[in-house]
Amino acid sequence: MLENLSNVIYQSNNIHSNLLQQLADVDTQLSEKSLLLNRFKDLASQYESDINRLSFIIESHTSISTIENSGMCPICNNELPSDSARQHVDSFETDLELIVRKIKSLNQTRLDFKIDFSLLQKQKEKLELQRICVADEINHILIPDEKN
Numbered sequence: 001m002l003e004n005l006s007n008v009i010y011q012s013n014n015i016h017s018n019l020l021q022q023l024a025d026v027d028t029q030l031s032e033k034s035l036l037l038n039r040f041k042d043l044a045s046q047y048e049s050d051i052n053r054l055s056f057i058i059e060s061h062t063s064i065s066t067i068e069n070s071g072m073c074p075i076c077n078n079e080l081p082s083d084s085a086r087q088h089v090d091s092f093e094t095d096l097e098l099i100v101r102k103i104k105s106l107n108q109t110r111l112d113f114k115i116d117f118s119l120l121q122k123q124k125e126k127l128e129l130q131r132i133c134v135a136d137e138i139n140h141i142l143i144p145d146e147k148n
């Protein structure tokens, strides 16, 4: 009888240690994901300010009717390509399209990470509940209720 009991305690302790290990793993994953989510957020706001800046540059360039085909751009003071001033404005538009594509893909990644993150949080809650149950069982065996 005593042997059985110590066997049960031994097994329950093993289950408890295992759950603690799983909880630690989930916590590690959660902090890694949280760190990345913060980085993604910073990157997204950087892209957003790039988009605003480029949109403003493009807008200011379209407000002038002609750009000289050589020398410096009167709007942004950058050197103009000798063959076509249109290329100058086009290059901003190409940059803008690139960043818009980047932010779209970044936002998709952020969404995937957020879903992963909340799944891990649910997993953590479940593991924690299991751990509490096992800890209770161990406590009940070691310190039985007076009623029993």
Ligand SMILES: [Zn+2]
Binding pocket: 061, 073, 074, 075, 076, 077, 078, 088
């Ligand atoms: Zn310019």
